[in-house]
Amino acid sequence: MDLQNAFDTTGKVLFGQPVGKLSDFKEYLSETLLPYQTKKSFLSGKSVTLTNPSYPADAKFISQDEMAQLKFQPLKTNEIKDIDSLLSAVRERVVFCGNKMLGRNYEVFDVDDCVDCTNVISSNNVYNVKNGAYNSFLREAESVFGVFGVPGASFCMRCFEGVGATRCFESYYMKEIADMYFSFNCVGCSEGIFAFNLRGKRHTIGNLQLEKDKYLALKKKLVAEMGEELRKKKRMFSIVEVAVFGRDKKKIKAPEIAYDSPVPPKVEDAFRKTSKIVLGKELSNIKSYEGWLLTTSKISQKIKGASGKPTYRVDWFPVLKDLPADRLLPLDEALASAKNAIEIGKDEQPSLQEVLSRISKKAFFTFEFVDGYNQNCVDISSIFTGYESYKCFDVTNSKYCAYTCGQADTEHNFGGYMRMLHSQFCINCFNSTKLNSCFEVD
Structure with a gap:
């Protein structure tokens, strides 16, 4: 199956009809990609895709297939007198590599950090993905378009952050959901449209529980409207529209920063231990190194948040960075708000815009997602089993971490960028697997 056929099939599965050429949706589907870089090879001028968005603008770049052309002589002993002379000597030799592919890949283009993928374009940090485009940080997925961080996704479009989604569109922050459209923070749910903060629910529209037959009849109408709008306009409104519908965006107040919590003592101990192992010198008071x-x-x-209590926003997330603070709640309050359902008359067949209008007055959002065991994870919004960590975006089966973007099965990890896997005792490391006692490794 070629990629266009896969996109057509996904359109039929989601909307009952193909929605058009995949290339026409590039801008729309790319909106959910995490920031990345596209540079030119200094050797050939060919395009180089790089997952890491932080490389210096004036650096040199090459594609993985050009590595054999680099021929640098070893440094001489007199060039390595101290750290300053070492940096000076290697500066001219520093070249960053993109278009990285490992394992067995077939028909993949414009990718970086691509492992064992088939029929994938314009994606980065993807593992065992089949038939996909405009995806980032995704693994074990099939027929996915514009998906970020949802391992196990299939037949999905514009889905973002979670685990396990099947036949879903414009759905965010989820675990094991199916046949969901415009959903946020739902777990174990299926057959829902405009669903917010639900647990184990089926056949809901605007959080209203419906009889199966009524739900399916109304679903058919609403998803057909979605498909038709996508077919004509090659895009449609995002889930953020639920939070800002009918409002003057210029009058929405900027978020008010809440207080920092103290650093857990065990995190301080872990930072001292890690710095001693990695740098040979014990560093204390991790807060003083926060900026670095x-x-x-x-x-x-x-x-x-909306209730005045502390909660979180992720101001670097595509799409979701535009959710206003007055619609954000702590997790417990967001779950309680799930009872705020819209009303639909017995014989009523509201349009998609009408349902949007009604749910916009009811729905709240939360960036807090907690699953599994959590012990003393402080100022962290997403936790899938975590222990003694501080000020991270995501902690998954990890412990003793601070100021990190995301890690899984990792411990004693400080600083750095997405995503550290199966690593330990690292400082400012990036997008790596099975590192031990490392500093500034990418």
């Missing part, structure tokens, strides 16, 4: 550790890292921003 956050140079390239991205974390959640702690703010005052």
